[in-house]
Amino acid sequence: MSMPTIKHVRAFTLRGGGADYHDQGDGHWIDDHISTPMAKYPEYRQSRRSFGINVLGTLVVEVEASDGTVGFAVTTGGELGAFIVEKHLARFIEGAKVTDIERIWDQMFNATLYYGRKGIVLNTISGVDLALWDLLGKIRQEPVHQLLGGPVRDELQFYATGARPDLAKEMGFIGGKLALQHGPAEGEEGLRKNIETLATMRERVGDDFWLMFDCWMSLDLNYATRLANAASEFGLKWIEEALPPDDYWGYAALRQQVPSGMLVTTGEHEATRWGFRMLLEMGCCDIIQPDVGWCGGITELIKISALADAHNALVVPHGSSVYSYHFVITRTNSPFSEFLMMAPKADKVVPMFNPQLLDEPIPVNGRMKASVLDKPGFGVRLNPECQLHRPYDH
Numbered sequence: 001m002s003m004p005t006i007k008h009v010r011a012f013t014l015r016g017g018g019a020d021y022h023d024q025g026d027g028h029w030i031d032d033h034i035s036t037p038m039a040k041y042p043e044y045r046q047s048r049r050s051f052g053i054n055v056l057g058t059l060v061v062e063v064e065a066s067d068g069t070v071g072f073a074v075t076t077g078g079e080l081g082a083f084i085v086e087k088h089l090a091r092f093i094e095g096a097k098v099t100d101i102e103r104i105w106d107q108m109f110n111a112t113l114y115y116g117r118k119g120i121v122l123n124t125i126s127g128v129d130l131a132l133w134d135l136l137g138k139i140r141q142e143p144v145h146q147l148l149g150g151p152v153r154d155e156l157q158f159y160a161t162g163a164r165p166d167l168a169k170e171m172g173f174i175g176g177k178l179a180l181q182h183g184p185a186e187g188e189e190g191l192r193k194n195i196e197t198l199a200t201m202r203e204r205v206g207d208d209f210w211l212m213f214d215c216w217m218s219l220d221l222n223y224a225t226r227l228a229n230a231a232s233e234f235g236l237k238w239i240e241e242a243l244p245p246d247d248y249w250g251y252a253a254l255r256q257q258v259p260s261g262m263l264v265t266t267g268e269h270e271a272t273r274w275g276f277r278m279l280l281e282m283g284c285c286d287i288i289q290p291d292v293g294w295c296g297g298i299t300e301l302i303k304i305s306a307l308a309d310a311h312n313a314l315v316v317p318h319g320s321s322v323y324s325y326h327f328v329i330t331r332t333n334s335p336f337s338e339f340l341m342m343a344p345k346a347d348k349v350v351p352m353f354n355p356q357l358l359d360e361p362i363p364v365n366g367r368m369k370a371s372v373l374d375k376p377g378f379g380v381r382l383n384p385e386c387q388l389h390r391p392y393d394h
Ligand SMILES: C[C@H](O)[C@H](O)CC(=O)C(=O)O
Pocket: 030, 034, 161, 178, 179, 214, 216, 268, 318, 319, 338, 340
């Protein structure tokens, strides 16, 4: 079979939820007094949007092959990501064969090393990488999970992230992850309120349902240790992203200090095999949580996951909807998945990247059959009702 080449790459921006899932309206649980690294400033404590968590918006990358097939992906990256794709990365993509994914990744990463390595550049590289996997799947008429070696189980099992683990239990999820609401700047009273929320939820969900705290990089080692000790009485399963992502030493210490049996998890703001190598070799956590749309895409996640497996660590990707589902179903060291509850009150299941994708599968009774993922590529379409904007052209 002669392999088509890539004729065009195009980058667009989009506003309103979707891949930039913090870009929500007023009254959404995800923006209601969540503990953040900015919460030490009282004026930025009530809303994450107040410090600009949603400034980037969504980046849409489209790759069109010489036979007319189009692959695409969405990630967080907006206009800055669009600039990087159109003005810098396009040269490595256009003219390449659709199977040249590994070489394109290596060229994108090495050409941006002097200003990249992590953050928005890696989000952007991830977006291109996911679009390339989508394209290859569509050209081969195979789902991405099949390109990755095929499912290792019949279905995915999900825990839910949101303000209502009690409702998540009724909806069939295996656990509920609460966003921690009060950080160190809110003192002992804040710590008490955090524990009260956990205690209330434990009361409602019973002993066996998993409950976790997501601390979104907002604590220090002392506070995180005290929170973990106090939460232990209420069966906290894991403490997530307790410290800033660069504090590998703090994570290694925290893992030694949490009560026996409690897991330490992190990694959604980490990128590449080198970043995760630090977390794994320094013994920072029990579960790594790469976001497929931010860590370097599927091409890099394959390497990160192999490294984690060799360190006996689980890989439970952060959010990332279909991009993580197609990966998780193919890996034994990824036994369950996250589902971010994007309904403003976390009281019903809506597609995670709503409203940007069509045909985006959702868990039913906290589960998703592998067969639901059996469409070419990632199996989703861009919603034509969403207003695409192309800020740069090349
Ligand atoms: C709930 C967290 O603060 C954040 O918005 C999402 C996240 O970190 C996660 O899903 O994990």
